Amino acid sequence: MSDVKISGLRKSYGRFEAIKGVDLTVADGEFVVMVGPSGCGKSTLLRTIAGLEGADEGAIAVGGRDVTHEEPADRGVAMVFQNYALYPHMNVSGNMSFGLRMAGMAKDKIAAAVERAAGILNIGDHLDKQPKALSGGQKQRVAIGRAITRQPEVFLFDEPLSNLDAALRTKMRVELGRLHADLGATMIYVTHDQTEAMTMADRIVVLRDGLVEQVGSPRELYNRPVGRFVAGFLGSPRMNVVPARLTRREGDRITVSIDGLDDMTRPLDVTKGKDLREGDTVFVGIRPEAFGPPEDSGRRFALKIRVVENLGRETLVYGTPQGFVSDESDAEDGDLVIQFARQKDVRPGQTIDIGLSASALYIFDDAGLTRSFPNDH
């Protein structure tokens, strides 16, 4: 069993509290991705698990063993760094075998472990090369190979792909997924890239200001975010959020109004949180792909197109809605982003009609908590 159990973890740098009490359990063999904006504490959390930072409070257990006060090398974890951190004066096999040599393992066993790891990563041809002779992708493979060689209980990845170009990143993403499947090892992966999180994770941990905001499978987080923060963080282009007013409340049904559109009535899915009353400000979240054709959506508004991005399979349209403005979106100045799942022949300057169905709305209260989900989620 190589699960990881974190309980009540706190860590401060002087007055700055980086981690404010985190509880998290990563199951054996699970691939967990920690995401969040910079400064959210995700890297600190990972480094505290690795033992590179000491914990102020709380405990970390790996495979049921409390390692809170163990040396990094004795925790059964291996880490892959963003900038590879290969030892520049050792060749590839030297880099990969360093940990085992430090542990005093027999030479033939070390050779076997290096060979096995090199085989897994397809870097057998590079074993005698110096790190400076390798490309970025090769370096990252060696860094991963170095981790594999030690056969740790848990792999830790600290933004391992962010120094690679986009094409290589996609390739490595797939490869890491395959690696996880092959090794079946527990992996904790830190990134700020929501695509990596969505594509690779068994479960995603969203961190915000040193606290866990939400934990769940990628679809869970995408479909049922606990609040505006998670909703806005996952999904690209990000969710459009439009300010609205609560015009009526009847038990667990609420009616919201956006300027220029007819009122929309939705179920109140979440009752905890502040008590919503008529006249309260709320926010309505609409995913870019959730807009519909004007003829069968119930509500419609005119959109003056500013920018069109033809992506081939789909089309992104940035434009100014008539009657209201957005509070948050990937467009500027209160505009909306609308995604059409097909090619669409429109031009900037043109005004088109957009349909909006009440059943596609998220409704957030002014504290940012989700109170109503779309129908199909």
Added chain:
Amino acid sequence: MNIWMKTLTALAVALPLGMPAAAQDKVQVKFWTLKNPGMDEFIAGRVEAFEEANPGIEIIYEDFPNEAYKTAIQVALNGSEPPDAFYNWVGEDSSRFVREGLAMDISDYGTGPDGFQSLLSDGWLSSMRQDGGLYGVPLEAVSKFFYYNVPFFEEHDLKVPETFDDVVQMCRDIRAIDSNLVPLPLGNSERWKLIHWITMLNERIVGQEATSVDYSLSAPDDELFTNPGYVEAWEKVVELRDADCFEDAPNATAPELSYVMFSTQAAPMIYCGSWCAGIFDGDGFTDYAMFRMPPVEGGKGADGTNFVIIQGYQVSAKSKHPEETVKWLSFLVTPESGRGYAEAMSRVPSNPSGLEESESLTDSFKWIANDVASVTAPINVLDVLLDNNVSEAYLNAGVEVLNGSKTPQEAMDSVRQTALEVKNRQ
């Protein structure tokens, strides 16, 4: 005509016009001397007076610190524009320049009533004679004495030593009075202090006549520096050391510190140059008197001799104006200049006839000047007299004898060996 040509032509026309007319017909005498306290002031005053009396001559004067001078003058004399007159130590340094044809025979100059040959005594002039020629104008002499603290001697009823053994005994007596006192501080970090001792000990024991054939390396190979008196002289140094005359670690003590020991009365005696009187006076200690190095019992030294180093000026063999140059050097040894030199430098001038008129000279200075004048034969210092390589061997032998790393016999063996090498190379 382009702009370059114009500029060049303009310069060519302007240059001769720009030169001061006076400078062109003045004879320029280039004069190099040593930078010593008071020297600059003395020379500047003399230059002014000389140029006023001789409007046709301009003195261009440069001075150098001791160590830099030794190198600079050798290089300059070999160059194309050496100084007309230059300072030098009389002895091996001056005679080497004569041998190498760098110094001019000035027998035919300065013979008039104002000339140096009329102003200076034959004894002084003889120091500059070599192979029948006259190769310089002596300026000053440095001598060497035992200085002693008069009140201290009176308080402890000590008598001025009459023999060398008395000096050694005096050291024991002073240590007995107060073991913290240094009877005879040495300060040999620059090595020449002990060489002054050994110079006089050689004279007192071996005698000047016998030393001269060894110093000039003219003794036959099998006799060179074999006189047992040389070893005995070193043994006297060992006696002094063993009687605790010197401070701890004399080879690491600077000469200046030994002066300070005497003037601050941490040492009641010191064997010191004639220039030391001015230093002690300057430090505010004047209660001292002097005596010469006493004779060594059984030694062959002559009465009336003392340590005297003469320093003066030589004229470069390449000088184009020997007449004017000698005129200037003669001006530096007039009675008036001699007195001015003594007053500015506290050193004994080659022309002492003006000293009595001085009001500023101290009694001790006048005593020194009189004593130097009464010396029957000047004893030149070893390291000035000897070939540089042999003098180097002597300097190092002194350090090693003091340290105890060489016995007196071993010290002389090394000197003799070097002397033989140098002699056979010549």
Added chain:
Amino acid sequence: MPQRPRTARSDGRLTYAAMLSPAIVLLSIFVFVPVALVLYGSLFRFGLTSAEWTFVGLSNYVRAMGDGVFWIALRNNIIIVVGSIVLQVGFGTLLAAVLDRGITVGNTVLRTIIFAPMVISSVAVGLIWLIILDPNVGPLVSLVKAMGLTPPRLGFLGDPSISIWVVLGIASWQYTGFMMVLILAGLQAVPKELYQAAALDGATGLRAFWHITLPAIRNILIVAVLITTVGGFKVFDLIFVTTGGGPANATQVLSTWIYFQAFNLGNTGYADAISVILLAIAVLLGWAQLKSSRRA
């Protein structure tokens, strides 16, 4: 009139020659010609003021082989080189490591203090230490006595058996700070992640220093050793001021012995010969440097 374009080839040659000529002229004046003169002079017996030069063939070199002081000087140079590498580079590395990882408060102040002697000229350093080491009034003698120990009877600089080591100590006092700053710069350029990776691989503390730090600053250490070696062979001013090569040549090094022979003893030809030997040593070291830097 239209000019015919010159061929690229002749144009290039002219340009190369024009570009190189200032360097060649300067090198000739300040290096090649003096070297040639020294080589030539080493075959003669003459003094600075000699009118005649006597051709003596290689006998100046033979003389050096039989000159006890030449061997003392060479030995002293080697003592200073090896001692400086051990003291300056060794202590410099130690201090740099402590400042880099151990001490966080007052780091800059400490670094400045340790570096300070470097900016003083060697002559001034020599004079300062002459006072400190003075056997009669120097503070070090008082300190040693206050600790109940006996200072060397002949003085720190007057005792031939220790004087060269004392000079070595002074030189190291002056230059260790420089080495420290040099090496510290190297240490600070080592990415922190390397230490973290090493910590995860089980190498911390001394093991990390040995396996990560030292290899990472290898090139800087080579440079430091070279600077020290070259400095050790050309040391002059410090020795000239403190001991003048004494007591009795115990602290003579090649450069002071060359100066002494040329300017004090009038054996300029012999001084030339020793210079040539020193030059040969320098060329050898330069060759070694080229070799080692190519390998790195």
